[in-house]
Amino acid sequence: MDDVTIARAIHVLAVVHWIGGVIFVTTVILPAVSRIAEPARRLEMFEAIEQRFSRQVKVSVPLAGLSGAYMAERLDIWGRFVTPGGWWLMAMVLVWLVFMAMLFVIEPFVHKRFHRAAMGDPTGTFRRVQRAHWVLGSAAAVVAAAAVAGAHGALG
Numbered sequence: 001m002d003d004v005t006i007a008r009a010i011h012v013l014a015v016v017h018w019i020g021g022v023i024f025v026t027t028v029i030l031p032a033v034s035r036i037a038e039p040a041r042r043l044e045m046f047e048a049i050e051q052r053f054s055r056q057v058k059v060s061v062p063l064a065g066l067s068g069a070y071m072a073e074r075l076d077i078w079g080r081f082v083t084p085g086g087w088w089l090m091a092m093v094l095v096w097l098v099f100m101a102m103l104f105v106i107e108p109f110v111h112k113r114f115h116r117a118a119m120g121d122p123t124g125t126f127r128r129v130q131r132a133h134w135v136l137g138s139a140a141a142v143v144a145a146a147a148v149a150g151a152h153g154a155l156g
Ligand code: HEM
Pocket: 008, 011, 012, 015, 019, 064, 065, 066, 067, 068, 069, 071, 072, 077, 092, 093, 095, 096, 140, 141, 143, 144, 145, 147, 148, 150, 151, 152
């Protein structure tokens, strides 16, 4: 097995863990915790689950970026990222940048604000969190599907 194939396997595994987890949080965890009536208990449950996942994706998201950059370098295709036919390559980088920013910059800053909001207006806050997860998870899933099609020559 050559090094690009190993990088590809690591890349797909990291993406499966990360995007699969986001979809699980969106479609299973959030609807389940939203049924808990008591705001403090709801927040406690959500944080207990989300914080564990957050620690894990702080490994899988950078790993997806590193393995992707390694492939781009080895295949010498950086130039394709900025061509119209390589839009799916650029879309991968954009999705990655959004999640990196959420994980390492935005979330640590808004954490306390989220706590206050979830205690003051639990229904509205969890609805907003759910909507944000739907938007990001769907965009990531579409890009993952486009990346498979693109990597196998189906997008020109
Ligand atoms: C900095 C971020 C990223 C870089 C530099 C990157 C780069 C790459 C490269 C170079 C390939 C191989 C393309 C080819 O064989 O022609 C690839 C494949 C792929 N990437 Fe990414 N990627 C990144 C992020 C992502 C993200 C965020 C996703 C998911 C949403 C993703 C999903 C995939 C998938 C599914 C494949 C196709 C694997 C296959 O079927 O062979 N990547 N990526």
